[in-house]
Structure formats: structure tokens, C-alpha cells
Amino acid sequence: MIEKKKNTNKPSLVEATGTSVEKALKKALKIMGTSINNVEVEIESAGQKGILGIFGARKAKVCIRRKEENNGAEEIVEEIARIILQSLGVNYRIFSDVMDDSVYINIETAGVDGLLIGRKGDTLNSLQHLVGRIVSKKMGGYKRIILDVGGYLKNRYNIIRKKAHKAAERARNTGKDVGLEAMKSSERRIAHIELTNEEDISTYTVGSGELRKVFVALVRGKNKGKSSDKRS
Amino acid sequence: MSVEKIKSMVHDLACMLVDEPGKIKIIEEERNNAIIVVISVAKNDVGKVIGKNGQTAKALRALVNAASTRMGKKVLLEIRE
Numbered sequence: 079m080i081e082k083k084k085n086t087n088k089p090s091l092v093e094a095t096g097t098s099v100e101k102a103l104k105k106a107l108k109i110m111g112t113s114i115n116n117v118e119v120e121i122e123s124a125g126q127k128g129i130l131g132i133f134g135a136r137k138a139k140v141c142i143r144r145k146e147e148n149n150g151a152e153e154i155v156e157e158i159a160r161i162i163l164q165s166l167g168v169n170y171r172i173f174s175d176v177m178d179d180s181v182y183i184n185i186e187t188a189g190v191d192g193l194l195i196g197r198k199g200d201t202l203n204s205l206q207h208l209v210g211r212i213v214s215k216k217m218g219g220y221k222r223i224i225l226d227v228g229g230y231l232k233n234r235y236n237i238i239r240k241k242a243h244k245a246a247e248r249a250r251n252t253g254k255d256v257g258l259e260a261m262k263s264s265e266r267r268i269a270h271i272e273l274t275n276e277e278d279i280s281t282y283t284v285g286s287g288e289l290r291k292v293f294v295a296l297v298r299g300k301n302k303g304k305s306s307d308k309r310s
Numbered sequence: 311m312s313v314e315k316i317k318s319m320v321h322d323l324a325c326m327l328v329d330e331p332g333k334i335k336i337i338e339e340e341r342n343n344a345i346i347v348v349i350s351v352a353k354n355d356v357g358k359v360i361g362k363n364g365q366t367a368k369a370l371r372a373l374v375n376a377a378s379t380r381m382g383k384k385v386l387l388e389i390r391e
Contacts (some may be wrong), residue, residue: 154326158323158326161322162319162373162377164319165318165319165377166315166377167380196372201375204372205373207365211327211366
């Protein structure tokens with residue numbers, strides 16, 4: 079039954095039994111998919127070996143509880159930033175914040191922001207990928223982390239929000255579908271989310287890979303006759 | 311001297327990615343005016359360093375690139391078993 083928990087979600091509390099406390103603990107950690115550093119351990123019963131390991135033997139039982147997750151993510155990101163920026167030999171500062179369902183972490187460096195962002199944010203994207211990989215490995219669960227350098231992403235997202243609204247306005251005026259420029263998946267996500275509140279506007283995407291674009295369309299509502307002249 | 315810094319950066323990052331950090335070895339080679347940092351990891355960890363569609367390898371290379379442009383040398387990253 080405990081095995082099932084592993085697949086359905088990331089449990090924050092796991093109980094496990096074993097022939098010794100050590101074995102029970104190992105088992106519990108495996109189920110949670112994390113290391114001893116990330117949990118608080120409670121030994122519920124130490125267990126008894128019994129005669130010949132059979133008679134009167136009692137299994138050891140432990141209970142582990144996952145430590146506060148946000149702090150963990152920030153600490154890991156700080157560690158990664160330290161590794162990278164020390165090898166570049168620059169000073170930096172880290173700010174973190176909670177944004178909706180994710181942790182927003184901004185690194186400000188002394189003069190190498192551009193180097194870490196890269197062309198169109200490519201290097202930043204790579205960094206983001208690495209951080210995501212390491213955090214999910216260390217904490218044993220997915221956590222949405224938005225990693226930013228020098229406020230680049232915040233800026234970029236604001237521009238995309240503005241462009242999305244402009245496109246919606248044009249779609250209303252012309253009745254045609256308006257395409258936004260090709261963007262990364264994380265950026266398209268911002269555009270989609272921004273327009274979910276506009277009830278007369280719907281969004282969809284066309285293209286694949288680097289060329290995938292968000293299109294903004296006017297919902298033609300109850301007037302069924304007109305909605306059939308949709309261009310592809 | 312600064313290549314040492316890149317090597318330690320790659321080492322420390324790889325340690326956080328793999329299951330057997332003890333087996334990571336980093337060596338340095340030189341070929342056609344370029345320095346090549348070679349990272350070798352345990353057989354089961356190769357996939358973790360490379361990642362899906364080479365995503366993780368791409369990320370590591372991007373960082374090596376960023377560090378190497380700063381010191382004005384060409385540094386490449388190679389991954390071996």
C-alpha cells in the first residue's frame with residue numbers, strides 16, 4: 079500500500095517498518111525519494127531481534143516527515159549560484175519571493191547579468207533547467223521555480239503581457255486571429271494565462287519547436303452562422 | 311589557473327546531478343587550440359549528465375561557454391562513461 083503512494087504524489091509523511099531501525103529508515107527514505115538531510119525522523123519502535131531472529135522478534139518502525147520545502151529550494155539554488163558565480167569570480171546577491179504557485183528567485187550579479195542570460199535568454203533557460211533537475215533530485219518532487227537574473231524574466235513577462243493585451247484589442251477590432259511572435263513555452267504560458275480573464279478572447283498555438291506561436295482569437299459567441307468562416 | 315575554476319564548477323554541478331558523485335573524474339585535454347574539459351561519470355549516471363535530448367549537457371556547456379568567454383579562451387566540454 080505504501081508503494082502506491084510513491085507514484086500518485088509526493089508524500090510529506092511516510093511510515094515504514096523493517097528488521098532494524100536503519101533498514102526501516104532506508105525504506106522510508108526510498109519511498110519518499112529523498113535523503114536524510116531533507117527529513118525529520120521519529121523512531122516509533124526500535125524493534126527486537128528475538129531468538130534466532132524468529133521468536134519474539136518485533137519490527138522496527140520509523141516515521142519521517144519532509145522538512146519545509148520552500149527553504150530547501152532556495153538553499154539549493156543558492157548553492158548552485160555560489161558554484162557558478164565563484165568560478166566566474168564575481169559578486170552577487172540573491173532575492174527570493176513567492177509568486178502564485180511558484181518560487182521566484184532573482185540573482186543579481188556585478189556585471190555579468192548578460193553573460194548568464196545569454197542570447198534571448200538561452201543561457202538563463204539552461205540554468206533554469208539545471209536548477210530544476212537538481213532541486214527535483216534533492217527534494218524528491220517537482221516544484222515550479224522561476225529563476226531570474228537581474229530581473230530579465232520579470233521584464234520580459236511584463237512585455238509579453240502587454241503584447242497579449244494589444245493582440246486581444248486588435249482581434250476585437252478586426253475580428254481576425256492575431257498571432258504573437260514565436261516564444262518559448264514558459265513565455266507562451268504567460269500569454270495564455272494573461273488572457274484567460276478576457277472572456278471574449280480565446281488562445282491557441284500553431285507550429286512546433288522554436289517556431290511555435292500563440293494566436294489570439296475573438297470568440298464569436300452564440301452567433302453560430304458566423305463562426306464557420308474560421309481561417310486555418 | 312582559471313581552467314581549474316571551470317573544472318571545479320563542472321565537478322560541483324555534476325555532483326548534484328548524479329547518484330554516485332564519488333566516481334566523477336575531470337581531466338583536461340588540449341586539441342586544436344582549444345581546451346577540452348572531459349568529465350567521466352559512473353555508467354549509470356551518464357544519462358543524468360546528458361539529460362533528455364541532451365538538455366542537461368547543453369546547459370552544462372552553456373555555463374562552460376559563459377565562463378570561458380569571460381577568460382577569453384575556448385573551452386569545450388566532453389562527457390564520457
